[in-house]
Amino acid sequence: MGEMYDEFVEFIQNSDVKDKVDIKFIDVMEDSLDGYDAVKTMLEKGYGMPLTAVNGRLRFYGGISNEMFYEEIKKHL
Template structure:
């Protein structure tokens, strides 16, 4: 999963929003996962990884199309 996160981070770094967003990788097998309620709740519902949240709300699960995520973030900026 971390490889996918790194690919996403590299993609965001190549865009005009790179200085306006913060990415964070969350290990779903750590005890800290319960702190990330949006991710934890989506996992309990059985959605597939990866799970992507934007501003604390689950937006994507089961795969990421980087361009769609970029568009979602741009709407919020």
């Protein structure tokens, strides 16, 4: 997952939204999920990783292209 995240960060850093977004990676195997109840629920239900949120709301699960995620970000700016 870390590699996908790194690629996404690079993609965003090379885009027009780079100064308008904060990106955070949570390792569900190592980081505490306290405060991430929706993530816990989705994992318990078997949703695939990565789980992706925009403005704190889960929007995607499983694989997603950087372009699709970028378009979703643009909708919320």
